Amino acid sequence: MKFPKVVNAYCPRCNAYTEHTVSIYSHGKRRNLAEGQRRYLRKLKGYGSSRKPKQKRFAKTTKVVVLKLQCRQCGYVIMKPLGRLKKVELTEVR
Template sequence: MAYCPRCNTYTEHSVSIYHQGKRRELAEGQRRYNRKLKGYGSSPKPKQKRFAKVNKKISLVLTCSKCGYKLHKSLGRMKRVELV
């Protein structure tokens, strides 16, 4: 049970883990980055040698069973998540 702002009541929600969508090649930022990579020379930004963070932030998507409204809830950093 979770609160749905559209239904304005507590309803059953289905839970799934959020995954990023595919990157768009024609997005303005991607075109700018590709333009920067073009030509002679190396990468425009230095390659990161050591990583401070080892875990990814996990985000859940709660979907209302009545109206289909989707809520995003952040769980924070963890190595592995299992939905049972």
């Protein structure tokens, strides 16, 4: 799916339709000091292997694509999920 890099969308902070820059959202790095991550790493230690069994059959072949729209005037960010797509391409505006 092709999506423009700049789109006109509603900004709740500006209370108007403004230009937004579009980028594809990607999650950040995992925090090693978070409680759940520390618990997971603690369970991995010792003679046992991994905490949960390795998955053998993968049913899903795509990931949910989320677009990040950032207002050019105030910098407010809107997340817009597109759903499951094989390929997303950001194109220039003509």
